[in-house]
Amino acid sequence: MGRRLDHDGLLQQLRKASAPLDPLYIIMGDEALLVIEALDALRGACAAQGYTERTRLILDARSDWSAVLGATQNVSLFGDRKLLDLALPSGKPGKTGADTLQSLAGMLLQGSLPDTVVTLSLPRLDRASRSAKWASALFEAGTLVEVPDVDRNALPRWIGQRLAAQGQELDAETLAWMSDKVEGNLLAAFQEIQKLGLLYPPGRITGDDVRRAVLDVARYDVFDLRDAMLAGQASRALAILHGLRGEGEALPLILWAVGDEIRLLARLAALQAAGGDVAGEMRRNRVFGPREQGLRRTLARVAPGAWRAAVQHAHDVDRLVKGLKVPGLLDDPWEELARLLLRITVERKT
Known part of the structure; x- marks a missing residue:
């Protein structure tokens, strides 16, 4: 098989009622809306062509991967065609998962599952993951749909x-x-x-x-704030913090998201300085994809010695939230949190 389609090409193909479905579709990308659109279109096309028995599995390296091949062997009581709907949000299947995906790709390539369509959604894979055996086997057996990132300029x-x-x-x-x-x-x-x-x-x-x-529709969450901090976008981080405050978001929740990331960065920076396994520590903390890239960029941008003071600053903001006075800090915890964000976003190695 080994076909390639873009997002719009897939939607155009699926609009043709008589178009045959491929046995495997890999939907890969980080733009959630477009991934959802592609998967919804596939599910609709499958339902229209009689693939009415759907099994949905969300997987990671620790999952029970036997359920995947087990789902292909289950016999429907009514003889319905099957849709096996898989998601691998981390893009990291682990060894057992990689072996299972290779086996599944082989079965589909050989035509061993004639009444089954498989969809697999993945984040955008890096070069190493793309060249892994499990990914190469899937790309060869199925149709790869790469969902584009739509940046601000586009x-x-x-x-x-x-x-x-x-x-x-x-x-x-x-x-x-x-x-x-x-x-x-x-x-x-x-x-x-x-x-x-x-x-x-x-x-x-x-x-x-x-x-x-169109009113002010910029909708924020604490993870938008975290991402702006990791990207070193000072004005955006402050705008998001202002938006969250205006929307009534709880300050302890915001501080948890920011402080937790700062503490993780402090651990990673210390590990990196000692020559330790930064990648392994990220895996243990279940950090993958765009967030991993953001953390690595921040570690490269901020001086290792800055993290101890940043962790203490986050601790002091927490004391302010609880109504305690902290010498040398502003009384308003929102304003002091803004200063903490500036500390991280503006900091540069010298």
């Missing part, structure tokens, strides 16, 4: 394409404004596009109409 074009698909159009200035408003959040952009489709008829929509419909 977002206006993406919004424009989505609006065009529902018969609407915006000028370039309004597309850029709308992209700024959703802060690069693809799901928020998608929701606003749907809103415009409900509010206005097909055709060109004026900038004023869009501004009336």
Whole structure:
């Protein structure tokens, strides 16, 4: 098999009611909305063609991988075709999982599972993982759909394409404004596009109409704050903190997310300085994918000696949250948390 499709190509193919389904689809990417769209389209196409018995398994290196091959052998009471819907969020199957995926790929390549379609969702794999035997076997046996990342610069074009698909159009200035408003959040952009489709008829929509419909839709969570801190994006981190405060997010939860990451970084920095196994420590803490990349960039950016003071600063902010006074710190824990974020985002090795 060994086919390659992009996200749009897959959706176009599945819209053809008579198009035969491939035995295996690997959906790979980090853009959650687009991955969900691709998987939903596959599930719908499978249901339309009689693959009505669905088994869903979310797996990692510690899972019971015998359930995967077991699901292919189960006989349906009604003779229904089967959809085996697999997810490997970490992109790391472990040895048992890798062996199982290789076996599954071999069975599909040989046509041993004629009444089964398998879908597997993965994060974007790095070069080493792509060349692993289990990944190569899957790519050879199935159709690989690589879901693109839609970065801030590409977002206006993406919004424009989505609006065009529902018969609407915006000028370039309004597309850029709308992209700024959703802060690069693809799901928020998608929701606003749907809103415009409900509010206005097909055709060109004026900038004023869009501004009336689209309020401040940048929706944040504590993990957005963590990611901005790891990326060294000071202004974005402060904007997210301000947004979380305005949305009524609990300060202890925010401090937990920031402080936990700082403590992990302090351990990793000490381990790195001692020549220890940083990658192994990340695995033990279940750190994979984009978060792992963010941690590594932060370790490369921030001086090792800065982490002890950062850990103490996080501890002091916790005391402020509990109503205690800390000499030398501001009385407002929100403001002091902002200073802690600046400590991490602005810090550079000299």
